[in-house]
Amino acid sequence: MDKIDLKLISLLQKNARFSLKQLAEQVFLSSPAVSSRIERLEKEGYIIGYQAQIDEERLGYHIKAFINLEMTPKQKPTFYPFISECPNVLECNCVTGQYSMLIKVAFASTQELDMFIGKLQKFGNTQTQIVFSTAVRPRGIQVGDVERLEQE
Amino acid sequence: MDKIDLKLISLLQKNARFSLKQLAEQVFLSSPAVSSRIERLEKEGYIIGYQAQIDEERLGYHIKAFINLEMTPKQKPTFYPFISECPNVLECNCVTGQYSMLIKVAFASTQELDMFIGKLQKFGNTQTQIVFSTAVRPRGIQVGDVERLEQE
DNA sequence: GATGAAACAGCCGAGCT
DNA sequence: AGCTCGGCTGTTTCATC
Numbered sequence A, B: 001m002d003k004i005d006l007k008l009i010s011l012l013q014k015n016a017r018f019s020l021k022q023l024a025e026q027v028f029l030s031s032p033a034v035s036s037r038i039e040r041l042e043k044e045g046y047i048i049g050y051q052a053q054i055d056e057e058r059l060g061y062h063i064k065a066f067i068n069l070e071m072t073p074k075q076k077p078t079f080y081p082f083i084s085e086c087p088n089v090l091e092c093n094c095v096t097g098q099y100s101m102l103i104k105v106a107f108a109s110t111q112e113l114d115m116f117i118g119k120l121q122k123f124g125n126t127q128t129q130i131v132f133s134t135a136v137r138p139r140g141i142q143v144g145d146v147e148r149l150e151q152e
Numbered sequence C: 001g002a003t004g005a006a007a008c009a010g011c012c013g014a015g016c017t
Numbered sequence D: 001a002g003c004t005c006g007g008c009t010g011t012t013t014c015a016t017c
Helices: A003-014 A020-027 A031-043 A073-085 A110-120 B003-014 B020-027 B031-043 B073-085 B110-120
Strands: A047-054 A063-069 A089-095 A101-107 A126-136 B047-054 B063-069 B089-095 B101-107 B126-136
Touching: A003 A020, A003 A031, A003 A047, A003 B047, A020 A031, A031 A047, A047 B003, A063 A110, A063 B089, A073 A089, A073 A101, A073 B126, A089 B063, A101 A110, A101 B126, A110 A126, A126 B073, A126 B101, B003 B020, B003 B031, B003 B047, B020 B031, B031 B047, B063 B110, B073 B089, B073 B101, B101 B110, B110 B126
Parallel strands: none
Antiparallel strands: A047 B047, A063 A101, A063 A126, A089 A101, A089 B126, A126 B089, B063 B101, B063 B126, B089 B101
């Protein structure tokens, strides 16, 4: 994990479809060298995958929201499979505080959102925050400028 | 926007580095046809970009958190540029409820997180939820199974 | 990590349905 | 109009240094 690895990560965060040649030019290496570095970064778990970012709004999912779900730990075994199968769930984290799960969702309408929240009731109380607008779109940690060259 | 477009979107969400040929095989079209469809999806704003997903934990950012920030609307013009420049901010949304901004961040330690929260105080009160674990990693809306073929 | 050759994929045109 | 096919160009991969 050196500066070049971080630069490659940063470039792939900007555009995962850069060709090896384009990447090679920007880090002043040959394409085979870049290829083997990326392979290593994938194998060692730094790079989890490459995802196309979709505009949910453009696809008709106009309502985005964060749902706080108050849940007892013993429900986790049934909750986890359920939540990961929901196509409208964009992210779900277990967090500190009164509400134990924080779920990000996208729906076509408030009606659909309401129905989903209804389904969640069997797990516990919910509190919902609807998204008005997005100041910073989901993105990775910005590694370009920082000097964090640990051997992790 | 037909079934094939949705299938392409779904495939690129799974792996943005699929080659045109690989995509073509899976939708039973030729690669030029796939190429022009993707070009159109990008131009029309369905596909915003392609991002490598990084394991922040693996890079040493062990603390992830959601910060609720209570802020008056008049502070937005100074807050927006500030928040989008922070390399540790993974996402930021304006939401309904008592807390007007919901900010997702990643830091190497609770100390750094604490310092950041300190900096936010000049905008308003905060309430922080630290992430214990992730049930569903950030992902796009799952379009594969649903029948949402509107001309949006 | 670099170089060169071979395999491969992507791009642009023409012709077809 | 959009899809498929063929040729050229550029990219990736492998062997060698």
